[in-house]
Amino acid sequence: MAPKVLVSDKLSETAVQIFRDRGIDVDFMPDLGKDKEKLAEVIGQYDGLAIRSATKVTPTILEAATNLKVVGRAGIGTDNVDKEAASKKGVIVMNTPFGNMITTAEHAIAMMFAVARQIPEASESTHAGKWEKSKFMGVELTNKTLGVIGAGNIGGIVCDRARGLKMKVIAYDPFLSDEKAAKMHVEKVELDDLLSRSDFITLHVPFIAGVTENILSAENLAKTKKGVRIVNCARGGLVDEEALAELLKSGHVAGAAFDVFKVEPAKENPLFNLPNVVCTPHLGAATTEAQENVALQVADQMSNYLLTGAVENALNMPSVTAEEAKVMGPWIKLAEHLGAFAGQMTDEPIKAINILYDGVVADMNLEALNCSAIAGIMKKANPDVNMVSAPVVAKERGIQISTTNQDKAGAFDGYIKITVVTEGMERSVAGTVFSDGKPRFIQIKGINIDAEIGAHMLYTTNEDVPGIIGTLGQTMGENGVNIANFTLGRSEVGGGAIALLYVDEPVKADVIAKLCDTGMFRQVKQLQFDVA
Structure with missing residues (x-):
């Protein structure tokens, strides 16, 4: 029977067609993810669930997902999937970390330009019929020092683009080797050094509670260079938003550009309505190209797993x-x-x-x-x-x-x-x-053997004495148990010995009892193996 996949968010028709072309039975219900009760009703039918951000994969959904093997998130963030519950349930959680790398990196660069030149405020003023040319004095990016916190996939692209803008790039990343930093033509530094030297700081790390959470805390923000501008297009919760707001008001921080917030959707936030703060509603991956790329990627990854066992970009395996x-x-x-x-x-x-x-x-x-x-x-x-x-x-x-x-x-x-x-x-x-x-x-047990593995096997241990083979064969035969393969091994002549019998069906308890009653065996154990 073909694997069955539910697409419960708005993936492209091209991505849905990938499932069909691979021979997977797919149901495309792009609005179902918003209805958690209905999703819980139907999820038990499916081997795979393809989602974006609207579907919330909660412990309740996973409990109802009796056949589910994989959840595929078209995008990087998997905050909407309870990964601990999924792991306990044995469900693989995949994301697509590469499909929107360029788009997110470009958004960070755009936000940097926007806050450097106060473009949103200048645009609003001009639309209002004002001509406040002297009010919006900006700064150049050329020759400025950019501090990149997290120089992985997206951060690495930002480093490359920033170097093209003739910025001096320094990076803090515990996983960045000296060799990789040299190849990227960036200076590897410690966090305190980055904070004190950077004219612009951009974050590109995942949110990990107790690790990257509030990596720009009130204490660390106080260490920054006066006049710094801070960009966050990575994850909410990386920056202490209240502390940053106070530093913006005091003038220590010259500007900020945020695409992500601690609480989303962000209806209110300490950064809102402050001068020279650019805010966008989590648009980092919001380009036509990126949305198509991650949709196609998740369809390919899920198909590969369900059909071949290949596991790509899994977060819990x-x-x-x-x-x-x-x-x-x-x-x-x-x-x-x-x-x-x-x-x-x-x-x-x-x-x-x-x-x-x-x-x-x-x-x-x-x-x-x-x-x-x-x-x-x-x-x-x-x-x-x-x-x-x-x-x-x-x-x-x-x-x-x-x-x-x-x-x-x-x-x-x-x-x-x-x-x-x-x-x-x-x-x-x-x-x-x-x-x-x-x-x-x-x-x-240290005894060499050569035993084929079958679904139903019988294992015995005994002293190496005559009559073992005959007793096993006679008992099996008298009770209608057919032996497909019979393997023996011993530690030494007259020492400990073992036997493994590959049989056609499970050996009944009374047959095992008869073998034990012979007094010839130390142990008789029935074993089962999944050989499918």
Whole structure:
């Protein structure tokens, strides 16, 4: 059955057609997002939800979204999506950070010009029939110092455009390397240095509570150079608006240009109606080109995920490109199977999960593989857990996750080994992917094996003594259980041994009891794996 997507905001018809062309069943209801009750009624039918800003993806909506796998936001901001609730529900949240980069950067430059030359006020005055030429004395941008807070995608474009305007560009960004700064031809500085030197300051960071929240606080604003002009086209809440208003009134700050506000829609604000303050209603991405770009991008991203498993620009899961998905698919499945084995074999609370990647797999996207392995482990306790929600569940339970990768150290081109640690024991299992693309178990409890993985399996442990194979075969046969594959392994002659049986259907409890009653087995455990 084809995946089904709901478009609940105003995306372009071209974007909707992308879903159709990819074979996805799509319902285009551009006004539905405003009706939260109706949305909650119908959302259970859909695998994907494509939105802009009008649709609010709340915990209530997510609770009703029984089949939802992905929410795609056409744009950067995802404040209208409860990402924590989505993660717990196992729903991927994607945005489109690149489709409106140029548009937002251009708006910041335009706002800089507008506040430098007081264009809005001069326009209003001229429309009123006044000719107040001497009133609107501006400043040039040439040779001025521009301080850029956040030199990522959008901030980087602003840096480039500002250099073209012959401005001196300095940047504060903890993630900006010296090499990248040199390549961008900007000077990397600390925040206090930027505040004291900049003639113009522009912000291009996300809002992160306790991190970038009020990065231009009253204290930091007081450190700025007298006569500075401040531009914010990034996110509301980055600047203490009341403190800025006071500095504008005192003349310490010469002007401000804001496209975003702490509370939106902004009906009132401390910055409103102050002289030389330019305000726009969150227009950073509001160009025809940008709106089309992000709509097309979100349709492509959601289609790629629903059809191929490729994860692009996800905010709550590691990204996996379409090319990676093709190569990593069998390894991701293997990681899940290994996790499922360890999880089903572990009855005590798990304290730690250690994952080793060897050989070719060590160079793959380990974050995605980790998520799959953790999901496999956690499914015993919560069958609905998936790659998105599993790390959240593990963190809530205080489980420590560690990862090691190493060059090829064994007989296989690559393998994954998972060790689960509880208060009283450690249990490990390893596996690889053969050239046919099929995952295999290659080691359990340190015993080497070669076991094909099936939906229904039976695992036994015993002493290495004669009669084990006969007892297993006879008991299965007498009770109508067909064995598809039978694998044995032992630590040494007469030592500990294991058996893995791949059977056609689940083994009934009374059959397991009969095996236990023979006295030949230390442990008999039925296992289930999702091999679809």
